[in-house]
Amino acid sequence: MRPDEANRNIVSNGYSNNPSFLPPRKTSFPVNGHSTAINGSGQNLKNGTSKRRIPRNPTYRGHNREELTRILIQGLKDMGYETSASTLSAESGYELESNEVAAFRSAILSGHWPDAERILTSSPHSEGGGMSGNTGQSLILAGNANKRQMLFAIRQQKFLELLVSRDLLSALKVLREELTPLHFDTYQLHTLSGLLMCTQQELETQLHWPEDPEEARQSLLEELTRSIAPSVMIRDHRLAELLDQVKSAQINQCLYHNTAVAPSLYSDHMCSQEDFPTKTWMILEEHVGEVYCVSFSPDGKWLATAGEDRMCIIYDAVNFRVVQKLQQHDAPITHLAWSPDSKKLLTAAEEPRARVWDALSGKLIMTVEHNNSERRPITSGAWLPDSLSLVTCCHDRDTKMCLWSLSASDLTKPIHTWSGEFRVADVAITPDGRRLLCNDMDSLLVVYDMNTYREEFRMKLSSKITCITPSRDNRTILVNIAEGEVQLIDIENRYPVRKFKGLSQGKNIIRNAFGGAAENFVVSGSKDGAIYIWHKENLALIETLRGHGKGSKSELCVTSISWNPRDAGMFASGGDDRKVRIWSNAVSDDSSMIFDPRIRHPDLGRTSALRSTSNL
Template identity: 55%
Template sequence: MKGDEDAGQVFSNGHTTSSNRSTPRKSLHTALNGNTSTLNGSSPTVKNGPIKRISAIQSATYRGHDREEVVRILIQGLLDMGYSDAASVLSTESGYELESPSVAAFRSAILDGNWSEAEAILLGSHRLEQAPGLHEDDDQYGEGLVLAEGADRGEMLFWIRQQKFLELLEQRELGVALTVLRQELTPLGQDIHQLHALSTLLMCPPEDLRTKAHWPGTVEESRKMLLQDLSRSIAPSVMIRDHRLAELFDQVKQNQINQCLYHNTSIPPSLYSDHLCDRDDFPSRTSFQLEDHTGEVWHVQFSHDGSMLATASQDRTVNIYDTVTFKCLHILKQHNAEVTYVAWSPDDTKIITCSQDCKARVFDVETGRLHVTLEHQTVDSNYGITAAAWGPDSMSVVTASHDRNSQLCHWNLLSSEPERPVHVWPRGFRVQDVAITDDGHWLVALDPQNIIRVFDMHTYREEPPIKTSGKMTSISLSRDGSTVLVNLAIGEVHMIDLATRETVRKFRGQKQGEFVIRSCFGGAAENFVVSGSEDGKIYVWHKENETLVETLSGHGPGQGGKECVTTVDWNPKDAGMFASGGDDRKVRM
């Protein structure tokens, strides 16, 4: 298929409104006058509190590692695992303590909700007059906690007082909460948009407070999250981040995975030995070939449960196959022109098909019956529907078009008139491909004019766009919604972080220029990137180190004589299976 020829708010504990890095906007937090603020200060070289007597025979290092760091992390790990007696023995024998008394007191103050005590420890008593809302008590905390490099005390104060404000709201002490907002939060001079967002919560019904504030779990759980955020801003030599030993083990395992070119299992490596996967276990051979289409295959997509595969073709049909027997379950023939795209609803009960006839059709998967036909109000019938994306409720969907007058439409299948869009984005650009994050918050749209457009699905507002270095033909989101793959006509696949808007990986080798070529993440833990190519081959890269793992024989020439693999998709439940479609009218498994 040829490409187009035409050239949140932050609430609880400093977290963004969409978890797992699924938000495409940059952080709203800004430093309080940088590192020169009177509330700032860091000295990451300062060591932890008092140290007990250390045996003279002990070296300051352990096999090249700082002995104090190792021992303190081990003490924390023993406590995490419930071995408090062993942790106490290790502390006594080594002479190192996990935390100084002031750090332990700060931890307790946060978890107990003793906010004045927590602020006094954070700032140190001589700084109390600089922090609105505090009263000088004594000098027991001296200079305050030592911060990590680049940390901002003003921002940390804001997080603490924000937690205090939210807890008061939940207790329905609205007058006190308003005082905290006006006299304690506002004078800190932190993000004005965040302050406005917090102020709107004063009128929020109690049953909706946690949802609107994006405040997860219980009060105790939210305090633990606050402590975790604060600990990242405190010098690690003073306060070790929670579960540091487990984090280091995770990094060891992830590093082994990253170094293993063929790692394709959800089972994590053992810590006992080095890890290596066998190439023979990698899906590099064709096991089955589907030959039911009479035209080029333009799109393939597995259902979310991996049990079915949908294929869209130039022959105006969509086929649905069982992925165990590869029996064809349905042939959908209602389109009057080429079918460009298919998308499964999150619950796999429906499928939407997009066509060059300017229509998208929603089918019931079990029966194969047409549910509703969606048609853009276009002024030019030459522009078809290019792509579609489902909302998480499986009842709303967004369709995309090359028509500048009707490029994005949002539909609600529960509406009394489901064939009428509930929202049409303002005209002015084209859309080649579209995706919605799993939480339903962000709509990511590919504008062929070298722009990735991002919209808030709750407000329909456009966020700052992401500009790329060349014409793009397709996009694919990672499972956690944090990154997006884009195929560029220059013959590269780029992986872009939606939060930072930076290109973090570039995958090279495949051929592209004239046609729409698709790629996707693949493997048990999305360790791979796989893409079609205009040379008839399938290219597979290791996601983390960008190494070209395999160049597989893909598809033969089509009617036009071109050997083109246009589409690929990896089974989300079977790491040993992926599918490809090409101009030779075949689908290879």
């Protein structure tokens, strides 16, 4: 395996898998280069002195020749072509790194913390985009870099390595004598001090610490590099980053990109609209009441549906034959949640009890009930990554959320309870298990740290929230709000980044979903009987699908959407018409398939982005 395959973080479809090995609150650094000079304007902060100069045009097809050459040298090294990298450096006269930069890199990766701190503390900042004098042998920091912040990160790494190796006395000494005197990030200091009390197993759970400490040091170096002038120290794997950006740009321009395979660099990329799931492939008519929930299992093998008829039906996701019918609830089922291992299913209804089932056998594993005198219904639930723990919520302030464990000695008692000033309507947990998200009966979104059970932050949105859906990368969530839009919220930076409009919602509980192989789409039902699909990055409304009919109350509402996580060309929808529709990118030729003759062919009820861009 070549170095780039072993070490660099693979980016697919524009999504970066960049794990952090720091404790819950990750330290962020200034973006690399925001206040430094670009080569060619002002005085350059060159990465080493030139060996020799061959007269050449300073640009290559509009790009800075020095920048491009040094990035190519780094890329060749990444791919293991050391000889080619050396030849290019000798021929061009450009060095990748100065001795001081190389020494800093080596000190971080080898864990020689005093050397790393010495080089850092003696490094000047760039001012006004440049530095006077010969800076070729210096480690130059970006103008907005915070040395205390960088020192904190280095000493934190030192503390964590001692902690993981169980040298608790040395770790405590670093905490007291090196980290605390910096007077930086009090919250993080408290988190670090709490880690001293953790067992080895608890540390591994919270830190996700790698077997090789150099992996954690590499992550630290990548963060520190963001505060170093880019003309002095190029961020690791910069060529790969730029190529990822090229691919991301092509994906974002492709309205129907729905594959996990990254585009080729050989040619421009475009997906066909015909490969997108816009056709009704099957209609499931087992329910005798309105359908409130549809949910594919995480492994994509099963589909669970439930609703007004108090019944949860489990189908296989190949032929959509009924596997189980779960019928012990005494009220309409309003929520479903699969465990991450796809073996267990939580059902919540308009009653004080929620149930946990063995999905395939239909055996009832556990019944949970919040201990509140008013016996309010359990409204929602979410699983932790271990598939043994889950959180449920209800409209009671005293027991608004409860954490349960299937491995507890007493299954009737929660292992933790949250109480507070508001009642909870919906709850979700990020796939990494780090954050618990919930919303009240109105417009309040609250985020908790699942390691400490403490509130992390809260946001007030513009109208009532009806559901929460976390993304697979743990960074964003989708929320439907009553005024008729879906918002994409960045929970790392704590603000809405995109708003998707066009649907009709009002007071109805309508659930959204991320769609596509790389979650490139946002999907939601609507009170007007349509399914709306937007491109997540460019906000384009690419499809409006119709097919669901009116329910018993003469409403057309599509209540729930679920995209198959293992088949990007399939998703399911449920509505007030008591039907579940399976949407696909191909129409089945099975003559025995059930179709409702009262519903027109989906192609006739579809509005394509290619025909309606003027309305966007």
